[in-house]
Amino acid sequence: xxxxxxxxxxxxxxxxxxxxxxxxxxxxxxxxxxxxxxxxxxxxxxxxxxxxxxxxxxxxxxxxxxxxxxxxxxxxxxxxxxxxxxxxxxxxxxxxxxxxxxxxxxxxxxxxxxxxxxxxxxxxxxxxxxxxxxxxxxxxxxxx
Amino acid sequence: xxxxxxxxxxxxxxxxxxxxxxxxxxxxxxxxxxxxxxxxxxxxxxxxxxxxxxxxxxxxxxxxxxxxxxxxxxxxxxxxxxxxxxxxxxxxxxxxxxxxxxxxxxxxxxxxxxxxxxxxxxxxxxxxxxxxxxxxxxxxxxxxxxxxxxxxxxxxxxxxxxxxxxxxxxxxxxxxxxxxxxxxxxxxxxxxxxxxxxxxxxxxxxxxxxxxxxxxxxxxxxxxxxxxxxxxxxxxxxxxxxxxxxxxxxxxxxxxxxxxxxxxxxxxxxxxxxxxxxxxxxxxxxxxxxxxxxxxxxxxxxxxxxxxxxxxxxxxxxxxxxxxxxxxxxxxxxxxxxxxxxxxxxxxxxxxxxxxxxxxxxxxxxxxxxxxxxxxxxxxxxxxxxxxxxxxxxxxxxxxxxxxxxxxxxxxxxxxxxxxxxxxxxxxxxxxxxxxxxxxxxxxxxxxxxxxxxxxxxxxxxxxxxxxxxxxxxxxxxxxxxxxxxxxxxxxx
Numbered sequence: 001x002x003x004x005x006x007x008x009x010x011x012x013x014x015x016x017x018x019x020x021x022x023x024x025x026x027x028x029x030x031x032x033x034x035x036x037x038x039x040x041x042x043x044x045x046x047x048x049x050x051x052x053x054x055x056x057x058x059x060x061x062x063x064x065x066x067x068x069x070x071x072x073x074x075x076x077x078x079x080x081x082x083x084x085x086x087x088x089x090x091x092x093x094x095x096x097x098x099x100x101x102x103x104x105x106x107x108x109x110x111x112x113x114x115x116x117x118x119x120x121x122x123x124x125x126x127x128x129x130x131x132x133x134x135x136x137x138x139x140x141x142x143x144x
Numbered sequence: 145x146x147x148x149x150x151x152x153x154x155x156x157x158x159x160x161x162x163x164x165x166x167x168x169x170x171x172x173x174x175x176x177x178x179x180x181x182x183x184x185x186x187x188x189x190x191x192x193x194x195x196x197x198x199x200x201x202x203x204x205x206x207x208x209x210x211x212x213x214x215x216x217x218x219x220x221x222x223x224x225x226x227x228x229x230x231x232x233x234x235x236x237x238x239x240x241x242x243x244x245x246x247x248x249x250x251x252x253x254x255x256x257x258x259x260x261x262x263x264x265x266x267x268x269x270x271x272x273x274x275x276x277x278x279x280x281x282x283x284x285x286x287x288x289x290x291x292x293x294x295x296x297x298x299x300x301x302x303x304x305x306x307x308x309x310x311x312x313x314x315x316x317x318x319x320x321x322x323x324x325x326x327x328x329x330x331x332x333x334x335x336x337x338x339x340x341x342x343x344x345x346x347x348x349x350x351x352x353x354x355x356x357x358x359x360x361x362x363x364x365x366x367x368x369x370x371x372x373x374x375x376x377x378x379x380x381x382x383x384x385x386x387x388x389x390x391x392x393x394x395x396x397x398x399x400x401x402x403x404x405x406x407x408x409x410x411x412x413x414x415x416x417x418x419x420x421x422x423x424x425x426x427x428x429x430x431x432x433x434x435x436x437x438x439x440x441x442x443x444x445x446x447x448x449x450x451x452x453x454x455x456x457x458x459x460x461x462x463x464x465x466x467x468x469x470x471x472x473x474x475x476x477x478x479x480x481x482x483x484x485x486x487x488x489x490x491x492x493x494x495x496x497x498x499x500x501x502x503x504x505x506x507x508x509x510x511x512x513x514x515x516x517x518x519x520x521x522x523x524x525x526x527x528x529x530x531x532x533x534x535x536x537x538x539x540x541x542x543x544x545x546x547x548x549x550x551x552x553x554x555x556x557x558x559x560x561x562x563x564x565x566x567x568x569x570x571x572x573x574x575x576x577x578x579x580x581x582x583x584x585x586x587x588x589x590x591x592x593x594x595x596x597x598x599x600x601x602x603x604x605x606x607x608x609x610x611x612x613x614x615x616x617x618x619x620x621x622x623x624x625x626x627x628x629x630x631x632x633x634x635x636x637x
Contacts, residue, residue: 034593037323051309114528
């Protein structure tokens with residue numbers, strides 16, 4: 001937990017420093033009060049930097065040996081990764097493959113990953129994708 | 145007045161009210177779909193019917209969608225609308241404790257009561273509320289946003305530094321896009337999609353929807369088995385009602401005024417009222433863990449802003465929020481111009497709107513309570529089915545906002561970020577708070593500076609609403625520390 005938290009804080013810290021540096025390339029505005037577009041984000045970024053440093057120091061000072069993932073959770077990590085990749089694949093193929101086909105296939109695989117029976121998975125996939133398609137396309141005029 | 149009531153009780157009007165309530169129920173419950181979208185989609189359909197019937201449907205959609213945003217917030221920790229974010233804070237923990245049905249009951253009762261009270265305010269105090277709302281200039285908007293931002297500490301729980309960190313990340317994300325004052329792109333890295341900024345709705349859907357699903361898949365499912373079996377009762381007991389009375393009365397009053405301020409909608413009202421309910425509660429430690437007072441304050445504020453938004457719309461012709469902006473258009477198509485003379489030239493129709501708002505909120509109560517049993521059945525569905533359904537609704541819902549795949553990727557990225565933030569005990573509330581209030585804070589701070597050409601302190605000191613809000617912000621920041629000091633001194637003495 002400590003290690004992951006420090007890595008997360010470090011990413012936030014480095015990003016904030018980088019964005020703070022970038023903010024100096026913004027034009028200064030007309031010179032009238034309130035016209036400078038860089039000042040407000042700079043203040044916000046400085047505070048993010050300060051809070052992330054404080055958080056890192058707090059974590060370092062703590063002796064928390066709690067693991068990022070508990071034993072039970074470690075068993076499910078594979079499923080979480082596969083589901084996440086399937087979501088990414090869905091979004092990547094969205095608009096490239098017809099919605100009902102794509103949604104049915106992705107939901108079906110997700111159900112199998114989540115240990116549903118073949119039959120149940122197929123029914124869920126077909127019913128859900130057709131209902132979502134009908135609701136959004138015919139009910140709400142959203143082009144899918 | 146009798147004529148107005150009789151015209152509304154016509155079967156066609158009642159039918160459209162019921163249709164609107166049901167449509168709104170679905171729209172509000174689906175993440176990504178908003179009351180604005182529902183009303184905008186159905187406005188053209190209402191031109192073919194009598195104005196009373198058409199407006200009945202639009203008002204019913206508005207009231208019902210705002211209320212039903214709380215249903216997924218309570219049951220699956222995914223707010224249907226931004227205004228129901230704080231409903232998730234206490235509603236979902238109640239569901240986890242086996243009291244999901246009670247949370248749904250409170251959502252229905254207090255949303256309806258909030259709506260009804262604000263309608264009464266509209267009827268009695270329309271003019272003073274409208275003039276109060278009009279007295280808001282950039283400094284007052286800034287002070288209101290600052291007052292809301294002060295809540296960051298409160299919603300952070302014990303992880304104050306982490307909360308402030310995520311809150312300021314939210315404030316920073318809100319600065320991405322074209323600068324509001326000079327039109328200069330900021331932090332867009334030459335990406336055209338970023339010029340309009342990052343909408344907070346896909347972020348909210350990702351953090352609360354996908355993030356929650358990923359956490360649930362990872363976690364042990366023992367808890368789910370418990371919540372599945374225990375759905376609990378629907379109605380709060382006499383003691384619970386007594387406990388919720390104060391936050392309810394306070395929230396229904398303040399949310400009407402906040403709703404009347406153009407641009408400050410249900411999301412800001414719920415944030416401010418949840419915070420104030422916590423501040424004055426004797427059971428502060430329960431907030432964010434299933435507090436009935438917190439839930440009542442959130443639900444009341446949700447629908448409480450509607451009466452306020454209608455007040456400025458009807459008496460000044462200024463929309464209180466995006467839905468009333470569309471409704472102004474609808475009224476103009478019916479040949480009516482909302483504004484100072486509206487209640488004189490179209491008095492009958494003005495009162496029709498008031499009565500329609502009243503009935504729509506009563507319908508929210510009825511459908512909310514009758515449907516609570518049905519909604520709570522979602523907890524009896526296999527969690528795997530709920531997960532895949534939430535995933536697809538998150539994807540399609542965030543796409544439907546602007547028909548943009550960019551929004552869907554944002555939702556996905558923040559889903560993963562949400563997973564890590566939860567695992568690392570970073571509170572999510574401050575992030576959304578920063579995103580919602582950030583633009584209002586920056587825009588009005590800079591406008592205030594621009595207006596105050598001489599950089600004179602008197603410019604601010606002569607504005608009573610600004611001063612009151614700033615003092616309240618300072619008090620809300622210092623109060624916990626002062627209280628702690630007093631308690632320590634008492635203990636030492």
